[in-house]
Amino acid sequence: MSILIKNSKIVTQNEERKILEGDLYIEDDLIVEIGKVNVEAEFVLKNKIIMPGLINTHTHLPMTLMRGYGDDLPLEEWLTTKIWPIERKLNEKMIKAGTRLAFIEMISTGTTCCADMYFFEDTIAEVALEMGMRCFAGFSIIDFDTPEMKSEMLLPECEKFIKKWKKNEMVKPVVAPHSTYSCSPETLQKSSELAKRYDVLLHTHCSETRNEVYTVLKKYKSRPLEQLKKNGMLTEKTILAHCGWITKGEVMEIAKSGACVSHNPVSNMKLATGGYTPLPELFNAGAVVTLGTDGAASNNKLDMFETMKFAALIHKHHRWDASIVNAQQTLDMATVNAGKFFGVNASIEEGKKADVICLEIEPNLIPIHNIVSHIVYSASGFNVSDVIINGKMIMRGREFIYVDKNKIMEEAEKAKEELLSK
Amino acid sequence: MSILIKNSKIVTQNEERKILEGDLYIEDDLIVEIGKVNVEAEFVLKNKIIMPGLINTHTHLPMTLMRGYGDDLPLEEWLTTKIWPIERKLNEKMIKAGTRLAFIEMISTGTTCCADMYFFEDTIAEVALEMGMRCFAGFSIIDFDTPEMKSEMLLPECEKFIKKWKKNEMVKPVVAPHSTYSCSPETLQKSSELAKRYDVLLHTHCSETRNEVYTVLKKYKSRPLEQLKKNGMLTEKTILAHCGWITKGEVMEIAKSGACVSHNPVSNMKLATGGYTPLPELFNAGAVVTLGTDGAASNNKLDMFETMKFAALIHKHHRWDASIVNAQQTLDMATVNAGKFFGVNASIEEGKKADVICLEIEPNLIPIHNIVSHIVYSASGFNVSDVIINGKMIMRGREFIYVDKNKIMEEAEKAKEELLSK
Numbered sequence: 001m002s003i004l005i006k007n008s009k010i011v012t013q014n015e016e017r018k019i020l021e022g023d024l025y026i027e028d029d030l031i032v033e034i035g036k037v038n039v040e041a042e043f044v045l046k047n048k049i050i051m052p053g054l055i056n057t058h059t060h061l062p063m064t065l066m067r068g069y070g071d072d073l074p075l076e077e078w079l080t081t082k083i084w085p086i087e088r089k090l091n092e093k094m095i096k097a098g099t100r101l102a103f104i105e106m107i108s109t110g111t112t113c114c115a116d117m118y119f120f121e122d123t124i125a126e127v128a129l130e131m132g133m134r135c136f137a138g139f140s141i142i143d144f145d146t147p148e149m150k151s152e153m154l155l156p157e158c159e160k161f162i163k164k165w166k167k168n169e170m171v172k173p174v175v176a177p178h179s180t181y182s183c184s185p186e187t188l189q190k191s192s193e194l195a196k197r198y199d200v201l202l203h204t205h206c207s208e209t210r211n212e213v214y215t216v217l218k219k220y221k222s223r224p225l226e227q228l229k230k231n232g233m234l235t236e237k238t239i240l241a242h243c244g245w246i247t248k249g250e251v252m253e254i255a256k257s258g259a260c261v262s263h264n265p266v267s268n269m270k271l272a273t274g275g276y277t278p279l280p281e282l283f284n285a286g287a288v289v290t291l292g293t294d295g296a297a298s299n300n301k302l303d304m305f306e307t308m309k310f311a312a313l314i315h316k317h318h319r320w321d322a323s324i325v326n327a328q329q330t331l332d333m334a335t336v337n338a339g340k341f342f343g344v345n346a347s348i349e350e351g352k353k354a355d356v357i358c359l360e361i362e363p364n365l366i367p368i369h370n371i372v373s374h375i376v377y378s379a380s381g382f383n384v385s386d387v388i389i390n391g392k393m394i395m396r397g398r399e400f401i402y403v404d405k406n407k408i409m410e411e412a413e414k415a416k417e418e419l420l421s422k
Numbered sequence: 423m424s425i426l427i428k429n430s431k432i433v434t435q436n437e438e439r440k441i442l443e444g445d446l447y448i449e450d451d452l453i454v455e456i457g458k459v460n461v462e463a464e465f466v467l468k469n470k471i472i473m474p475g476l477i478n479t480h481t482h483l484p485m486t487l488m489r490g491y492g493d494d495l496p497l498e499e500w501l502t503t504k505i506w507p508i509e510r511k512l513n514e515k516m517i518k519a520g521t522r523l524a525f526i527e528m529i530s531t532g533t534t535c536c537a538d539m540y541f542f543e544d545t546i547a548e549v550a551l552e553m554g555m556r557c558f559a560g561f562s563i564i565d566f567d568t569p570e571m572k573s574e575m576l577l578p579e580c581e582k583f584i585k586k587w588k589k590n591e592m593v594k595p596v597v598a599p600h601s602t603y604s605c606s607p608e609t610l611q612k613s614s615e616l617a618k619r620y621d622v623l624l625h626t627h628c629s630e631t632r633n634e635v636y637t638v639l640k641k642y643k644s645r646p647l648e649q650l651k652k653n654g655m656l657t658e659k660t661i662l663a664h665c666g667w668i669t670k671g672e673v674m675e676i677a678k679s680g681a682c683v684s685h686n687p688v689s690n691m692k693l694a695t696g697g698y699t700p701l702p703e704l705f706n707a708g709a710v711v712t713l714g715t716d717g718a719a720s721n722n723k724l725d726m727f728e729t730m731k732f733a734a735l736i737h738k739h740h741r742w743d744a745s746i747v748n749a750q751q752t753l754d755m756a757t758v759n760a761g762k763f764f765g766v767n768a769s770i771e772e773g774k775k776a777d778v779i780c781l782e783i784e785p786n787l788i789p790i791h792n793i794v795s796h797i798v799y800s801a802s803g804f805n806v807s808d809v810i811i812n813g814k815m816i817m818r819g820r821e822f823i824y825v826d827k828n829k830i831m832e833e834a835e836k837a838k839e840e841l842l843s844k
Contacts, residue, residue, distance in 0.1 A: 367838035382804030
């Protein structure tokens with residue numbers, strides 16, 4: 001496949017964070033040329049803002065099916081009376097429907113790579129492959145039975161899952177023990193050993209709520225991060241979702257370990273966790289800081305543009321300092337910081353993999369004083385007109401090329417009906 | 423003009439907050455019938471979410487020209503080194519360009535009525551009329567010369583402005599003394615007398631920052647709200663923008679007065695004011711609470727859907743309570759609360775004025791568990807497909823019918839160039 005995008009502004013996110021003006025040419029899976037390009041191409045676009053695709057480092061894809069189901073409830077009540085009872089009824093067909101819906105929402109709002117964590121992860125991985133999404137598929141490990149299988153089957157099935165997907169280019173297997181409050185030390189240890197054995201990533205929740213911190217502290221005499229560390233889970237291959245209630249000492253521990261923090265401001269605010277992932281301290285310590293939406297049940301969407309804006313604004317307000325978490329730092333979290341951690345290209349440079357999105361310049365992006373500011377503070381996911389993943393044009397002019405959007409929406413609606421009627 | 427919208431979900435925002443399924447028929451400026459309607463109509467739409475147009479109760483329209491100009495700066499530095507110097511260079515032509523841009527952004531994201539406050543307000547009012555927008559045009563009164571005229575001319579010119587627009591159906595004149603820190607007691611008094619004499623609204627900033635509160639307290643021995651009250655400005659016809667730093671006593675004063683609070687969460691967070699407009703207390707006291715975007719220079723957009731989401735989430739997080747500021751309360755702020763205060767219809771009921779918007783059901787609004795939740799937490803302004811103001815179809819399928827969107831965008835870009843080059 002060949003794609004030529006003419007006469008555009010290019011937010012490269014290269015080392016110097018250069019903004020270029022010109023053309024971009026993509027062939028097969030690579031960015032071939034940037035500048036003044038005169039070639040024939042299968043797809044020709046023009047007058048766009050070109051930027052790297054966004055990377056969502058923490059989500060639960062099939063939870064789109066619970067979007068708007070039980071809002072405005074305290075976290076505990078939301079989980080126990082709404083989410084957990086309905087999750088028990090999930091089956092493979094519903095998972096497919098919810099995951100497809102998640103991917104069309106994500107892709108149409110500019111996300112080209114995500115780190116998921118849920119049950120039925122093999123089904124999710126298959127859907128990712130079918131949709132052309134880059135996905136770090138987290139096989140959930142937890143100390144209770146899932147709607148898919150008995151608890152004791154999770155680790156052996158996860159190993160099979162790793163073997164199946166290890167060599168896939170687009171979908172990578174991840175071991176995802178749920179958290180320190182839902183996994184015993186033994187489960188955490190076995191998970192980390194499994195990940196180490198196959199050299200794959202780990203993904204877990206860490207210090208999302210204050211209650212979690214004190215529950216774990218009471219039970220194990222360790223805060224969640226210590227508990228992870230003691231059980232081999234604090235590594236340079238670990239995604240730590242949330243970290244809303246971590247200490248300054250823990251900031252240093254995380255930075256030293258090389259683990260990746262996934263900051264999920266929208267979900268944290270909606271669930272009223274009260275915590276503030278300490279971004280300025282994490283930046284200063286040199287930690288890897290990235291952004292996630294969390295699942296659509298607690299967000300309630302999967303739009304990384306919205307997440308960027310919330311991420312920048314929440315900290316400014318909290319610290320009474322408008323200069324904190326600036327636009328460039330925020331865009332970095334959603335692109336290159338995550339890209340570096342995952343080993344996925346998240347810049348626009350010749351010879352690199354083409355995970356590229358184009359924005360249509362609508363009234364909300366006019367006039368142009370500063371494109372990076374516009375991306376973080378003014379853009380919506382709906383400004384995304386075209387999405388290229390691994391060199392393949394997945395969405396063109398907001399139309400999906402390979403999948404039937406309406407059918408996916410209908411099937412998700414049907415899956416919800418079935419879920420509620422069971 | 424006649425408009426028929428078939429087979430839709432209708433969020434009425436009537437007294438009972440009913441959600442209906444069916445058709446909606448609009449003729450001339452009125453909602454004529456809701457239910458099963460079989461008539462011929464000039465415009466026929468189908469399968470939408472129909473809801474009242476949103477009301478933005480605090481903005482500075484031409485500031486779209488400064489969108490992204492000087493972000494990530496502390497408030498004081500932002501104003502003194504960026505905004506004020508550039509505002510001095512504004513002329514009527516630029517004001518027109520910036521205001522047109524603001525209106526196409528607002529309309530295309532579902533706002534059908536706004537309360538503005540700026541210089542060159544007569545020009546702004548003319549543009550509102552030209553674009554078909556419902557606008558409460560606030561003529562700024564301030565104790566220094568504006569780019570338009572000498573300070574001493576403001577009150578007499580404001581009176582002329584009131585006389586010119588008083589009887590207009592779509593554009594209503596408002597007296598807008600800027601604030602207690604930029605207007606002397608005498609200016610406030612004269613402004614309130616002028617508004618009283620012509621029975622028009624007042625619009626002012628109140629307790630946006632902590633610094634403002636202490637500056638005013640030091641200078642006048644009164645906090646901003648007291649200062650307004652002492653000078654005749656705390657009335658049932660006053661819009662108080664921000665109120666981020668008010669006391670419990672002030673909450674009661676505001677509720678008793680019948681004044682309208684315009685909460686601007688995005689701007690407050692972006693400028694890092696640190697204050698939290700006390701919505702739960704204002705609701706409990708029975709105060710009129712509404713939402714605004716503020717100007718695009720501090721937001722950086724004019725999307726009331728985004729503002730609704732920020733408004734709901736900021737308070738949940740701050741109070742550690744996910745049930746605070748729920749979806750229905752948030753939608754009420756953006757519709758009926760403001761409508762009642764302004765005397766503008768903001769519900770979908772037979773016989774009422776037709777200020778109506780339609781949402782296209784995209785992946786982010788699927789599946790449908792709860793439409794009001796979707797409007798507040800999942801929708802984007804870009805879901806708005808059609809906008810009807812005073813019965814007139816202004817935007818259809820995201821295309822503007824009467825104005826040239828591309829030309830407006832080009833002229834705004836040119837105005838910015840001129841502004842920077844002067």
